[in-house]
Amino acid sequence: MDSLENKVQSLKDELVSSIQQLVQIKSVEAEALEKMPFGKGVNDALQFTLALGEKMGFSTVNKDGYYGYIEMGEGEELIGILGHLDVVPAEKPEAWTYPPFSGEIADNRIYGRGTLDDKGPLLAVLYGMKALKEADIPLNKRVRLILGTNEETHWKDINKYIEEEEIPTLGFTPDSDYPLINAEKGLLQVKLSIDEGTSFKFQGGTALNSVPESCSFTGEDLQSLIKTADDLNYQYIIQENTFTFLGKAAHSAKAWEGKNAIVQGALLLSKEKVTSSVIDFVAKEVGEDVYARRIFNNYCDNVSGNLTFNIAKVLIDENKQELYIDIRMPVTKEMKEVLELLKKSVKPYGLNMEVLDSLPSLYVPEDHYLVQTLRQVYEEVTNQNSTPLATGGATYARAFKNFVAFGPLFPGEEKMAHKANEYIDIDSLMKTTVIYAKAIVKLLQ
16 A cells, blocks of 8 residues: 555656646537537547546547546456546636636646546546556456546436446545545426516526526616615626626535525515516525525435525526526435425416426445445545535435545535636645545455
C-alpha cells in the first residue's frame, strides 16, 4: 500500500494536466448528432477520456456515444466505479473569476465547470487504476470505470447501459461527499402548466437540479418594482424593458444554500399585483421555504431528514405558463403520497401536473460489506471519523444495487458543485486519488 501511495503521488502532474484538458471541453448537453446523442461537447469528453484509458493500456468500449467504459483486471466478478463527463451549464460566465471552461490553476486549485462534478474525481479514479497497474498489484476481479454522459439531466446513458451491459456486483460513484453516502433521497421532477397566457413575460432557470440564479420579467412600468425589490433586499438589474432578479445558484439537493431568483420574482410580482396561476402558486403555497411545509407539513424521516422543494425553471408568456420543480423525498417515504399532496395544492390554481422524471431512493445499511470496506479505507488514509451520511443528491449510486457515493469532497470543504467558480483543491485531489486506489484494492480482496 505504501508503494501504491508513492505511485499515485508520482502521477500528480499528469493527473492535473489531464483534468485541465478535460475541463476545457464544454460537455454541456446539446443537440444530438450521429453517434453523439448528447451533442458534440459531451462526445468529445467521452472520446478524450477513452483515449486516455487506452493510452494507459486498459481495454475500452464506446457504446455509440451513450456511454463508455475503461476496464482492467481478470476474473468473473466485476467491481464498478460509475462517474460522468457531462456538466451543468455555466449560466453567467462573467461571474466567474476564471473562465468556466479554462481549467486554470490558482491558489493550489483547478478552476472550471466539472472540476468537482464530476470530471476531476472521475480522472482521480482512472489515475488510481493506473497507479495499481504500475505498482503491479495483482487483480483477481475486473474493475470497470463506467463513463456516463447524461447524469445531469435524464440518465439516458445509464439506462442504456443497464439494458445492454453486465451489472457490477458492487461499487461506488465518486460524485458526492466523504466519508460516504449510504442513503439518498428519492428524486421527483414535475412540470406544472396551464394553457393560459399573460401580458408579460417571466422566464428563468436552466437545469432542473440547480437553484436558479437569475430570472427575468419583461413588461410595463418596471420602475414600480424597484422600491419593493429594495425593501426586500433583492439584487437586480434593469435593461430596457426587462427586470432581472439575481439570486444565488446551488444544487437542488442543498436548495437552502442558494437564493432562488424565480421565487424572489414571484414574491415581488405578487406584492405588486402582477399575477398569474403560476406566480400565485409560487408566492402563496411555497415562497422561500425550501421544505414547502405549507404543502407537505413537516415531511421527514430519521434516516435522511426533510423533503426539499426547488422551483428550478419557469416560462410565462402570451401563450402559456410552465413551472418546473425538483423534489428530494426522504428515503422511507412513498412517491405516491408526495404526488397526492402536490396535486391537492395545485388544484385551486388550475395547474396541470406532469411527472418528468423520478428516481427511487437508495439505502445501503451500515453493516453492509461495501460500507464497512470503504469506511475502513477512509479511516486509514485520513484518521477521521467515517460515519455514513444521508443526502438529497441524486447520484449514479442508485443506478445499481450495492452502490454508494464515495467522495470526493472532504468534511468542511466548500461545496462548489453547480456553482460559479467551481474548483477542486489539488491536495484534496491527490488524497482522494490515494483513497480510490486503495478502495479498489480492498474491494478486490
